[in-house]
Amino acid sequence: MQCFSRRQIAGYVSALPLVLLGSGATAQAYPAKLVKVIVPYGPGTVSDATARLMAERLSEYWGVAVVVENQTGAGGVLGTQAIARAVPDGYTLGMLSSNHAINAALYPNLPYDPVKDFKPILHTTFNQFAFCVNPALPVQTLQELLALAKARPGEIAYSSSGNGGSPHLAVAKLAYMANVQLTHVPYKTNGAGVIDLISGQVALMATSVSVLAPHVKAGKLRALAVSGDSRSSLLPNVPTVNEAGVPGYSMVNWNGFVGPAGLSSAIVSKLQSDMTAVLKEQRSSDRIAAMGAEIEILASDDFERKLRTEIGLWTRIVKAAGVKMD
Numbered sequence: 001m002q003c004f005s006r007r008q009i010a011g012y013v014s015a016l017p018l019v020l021l022g023s024g025a026t027a028q029a030y031p032a033k034l035v036k037v038i039v040p041y042g043p044g045t046v047s048d049a050t051a052r053l054m055a056e057r058l059s060e061y062w063g064v065a066v067v068v069e070n071q072t073g074a075g076g077v078l079g080t081q082a083i084a085r086a087v088p089d090g091y092t093l094g095m096l097s098s099n100h101a102i103n104a105a106l107y108p109n110l111p112y113d114p115v116k117d118f119k120p121i122l123h124t125t126f127n128q129f130a131f132c133v134n135p136a137l138p139v140q141t142l143q144e145l146l147a148l149a150k151a152r153p154g155e156i157a158y159s160s161s162g163n164g165g166s167p168h169l170a171v172a173k174l175a176y177m178a179n180v181q182l183t184h185v186p187y188k189t190n191g192a193g194v195i196d197l198i199s200g201q202v203a204l205m206a207t208s209v210s211v212l213a214p215h216v217k218a219g220k221l222r223a224l225a226v227s228g229d230s231r232s233s234l235l236p237n238v239p240t241v242n243e244a245g246v247p248g249y250s251m252v253n254w255n256g257f258v259g260p261a262g263l264s265s266a267i268v269s270k271l272q273s274d275m276t277a278v279l280k281e282q283r284s285s286d287r288i289a290a291m292g293a294e295i296e297i298l299a300s301d302d303f304e305r306k307l308r309t310e311i312g313l314w315t316r317i318v319k320a321a322g323v324k325m326d
Contacts, residue, residue, distance in 0.1 A: 030090055030267055035066045038094045040079025042072050042189055046127045046208050046293050047255045051095040053287055057278040075164045084112040088262035098166050098253045101310035105318040106164045106325055119263040122275045123256035123298035128228035129170050129206040132221040137203045142224040142244035149180035157183045158204035159193030163325055166253050170206040176321035178246050209234050210292035227251045234292045256303055268300055
C-alpha cells in the first residue's frame, strides 16, 4: 500500500479548492460571448416580442449581448432549419411557436425532424387571437358572420400572414367546425393582411389580440370573438368563440425557447433558471400582459411532451379540415 507524507497530504488538500474552483469556473463560464436568438417569424409578432424581452433582460443578467435575429421565409421553415443546424453550444438559441407544430402537420418532408432535431428549453407564453371583421360587413356577432357565410359560400374572404401560419389555421379550424366555406387570401406579412382588412379588401382576419385591439378601439375593426378558453384582458367585452356559439373551439399560439439537439443539460438548466427568473419579474409580466399574452412556464421535459401533443393535434385538424398548401 502506498504511503504519503504529511507534507504530500497537505499539498493535495490545499490544491483541492483550486481543482473545485476550476471545475465551477468552467460550469459558470457560459455565456462568455454574444448569444443569438433566431426567431423564424416577423417583427411585431408575440413570439418576436417575447424573444426581445428575454434578450434584453438576459443581456443585463449576464453582462454579454443577447441579440434577436428574424430569419423569416417558407412559413417559418427557413429560420427553424437554421436553429436545428446550429452548433449546440448555447450561443445560438431559437424561439418557436405553434407554427412549428402546424408546419410539422402540413409538410411531410421538412428539412429537419420537428422533435428530434431540437432541445426544448422553456415554454414561456401563450396568446390568443381575435376574430375581427371590417365594419362594412353587415354582421355584429360571430353567429351572424357564420350565417352570412352559409348563405354566401366562398364569398367572404379572410386575410392571414401566409399559407399554413397560425392565423390561417385559426380561421380554417373555425370554418371546419362551423361547416362554412370561406376564401383564404394569404399575405407575405401579418401587417399587410391587417391593412387590407381595415381598407375593406378582405372581410375577416384572425391574429394576435394585441395587434387588432387598437384598431377595434379606434372603430376601424369590429371584434366578434377571441380564440382562447377565456376572454382577453385587452378586449374584455368580446366573447370567446365557444361562448359565441361554436362549442369546443379553442386555439392559442404558444411560444418557447429551444436549442439544437445536443445542447448540454448544464446549459439547459442555466437557461431555464435565468429565463424563469426573468418571467417572474413584475416588469416582465406587465410587458407580456400588454402584448395580450399570458405566462405559462414549462420546463424542458414538459415542453417536449407539449410539442409532441401539439403536432399530433394539428395533424388531425389539418387532415379533417382538408387544409392544402398551394
